[in-house]
Amino acid sequence: MNKKVIFLADMESFYASVETARNPSLRGKPVAVCGDPALRHGIILAASREAKALGVKTGQPAWEARRMCPWIVFVHPHMQLYIDYSLRITAIFEQFTDRVLPYSIDEQFLDLSGSFLPGGSPRAAALLLIEKIWSETGIRCRIGMGENPLQAKMACDCFAKKRADLFFELSSVNYAALTWPLPIGSLFGVGHRMVRNFQRIGVRTVGHLAALPREMLRRRWGICGEVLWLNAQGIDYSSVEPEQIQEQKGIGHTATLPRDYRKQQEIELVLLEMTEEVCQRTRRHQKVGATIHLYCRGADFDHPSGFSRQKKLPEATANALAIYPTILKIFRQHWDRKPLRAVGISLSGLTDYRQLRLPFSARDAREEALIRVADQVRERFGKTSLFRASSLRPGAQMLQRAGKIGGHDA
């Protein structure tokens, strides 16, 4: 059987590269994309190669980056532009294969198994892709190749990024030899917490994890432990199916607040606005949700607090006023009255709106008609054309966040 040819293409310093491609006068300069420090978005979202060479890192506060590199050029994010570039890159990949799966805004999986490989080999095809992306968008692309998406991701993250030709191939033959000596944190799926957990049981490298019995990991960490064990072996059952993008399991919204929120009234106001926004988006997809999930993160980094809870709704809905009482109930039950830094709400267990049209009362019908009209007004005239008067009260976020993407300027 022919081996699969899976690529993971990763765009170098994507946001900063797009800004440089758009404004060539930035080329060769240390560039960092960061939000507004006044609104607590002053962290580096992306740093150019030149900035990284001077020690600037993604996630670092802007003031710290300025101290390390006083001549650094800060650029505000343009999220819609990044989405447009990402789509342009997807379209380029689609000239090579119809199996393209964007994994994030700057990473995309490609399945070239059985496809015509320009250049005659996977390596030649990858180098051609890298060249094409560079010449058509001005963005440096790194490609990891494997027999499955996991191997491709590991090849890209652990090797291709460090190579001059920006390409690296892992396979079942060389996976163990090359990845097992790596620190355990390099393995895909192992975050900071898991690194600590593994270190407690003496697992310091990918190879150490691979040597543990699969059953033990399953017993200790359930399915997640088993997946990590498989990752350590280079085994992955994922496929690159473009239609996966069509599946939507839940619709959610998380926001970092512009300051620490202490007052219950202010937090509950933001929760109402977010419930409205999540419900509007759910209705736009012609869906209703059966489970609501509330997430709150405390403001103190040194003493992490907050909670994450979900609750099944009495009936699937996308009506904010039907969901909000449940949100309030969860919030009042679990909030420890410590200041909050971020909140998130999501609606899952989505089903088609039309499937659920049970007979409803005259009041329900009126409410539904009102919601529909309000949605149409917002669709036509923008989010801020019609909103609750409470959004004018102190602490409200809706007006500030309208028109932004991912909390940053569109």
Add this chain to the structure above:
Amino acid sequence: MSKKLTQQFACSRMMLPEHCGSLRQHAKSLMRAEEQRWPLTDEQLQAEQQQLLEEALGHKLRVEFTLLDESGRSSLSGVPYRLDETAGMIYIDTGSGKPVKIRAASVIGMASYS
């Protein structure tokens, strides 16, 4: 098998809703373009379809036509009863009482109804 085991990347994908929306739009436009694309047919297939049309005309057989025009793909089933080669039109009795005429050039596929 758990979804985490079979689709770990689908479970961990980090996508902005606006990006997902744009991708869906992109997928739809690709699908529309694909539907509008004229299919490649070889000479053998063309000869087979010509024969099927002649048989249907001669024996009053019901045929399913696949059509492609500016509005996209559509299908129509009926009994072809006349072929106007000069005007390039096929006249079809769809059973609705009112005959329908279609441009022969818009036919991209034919299948016998049996």
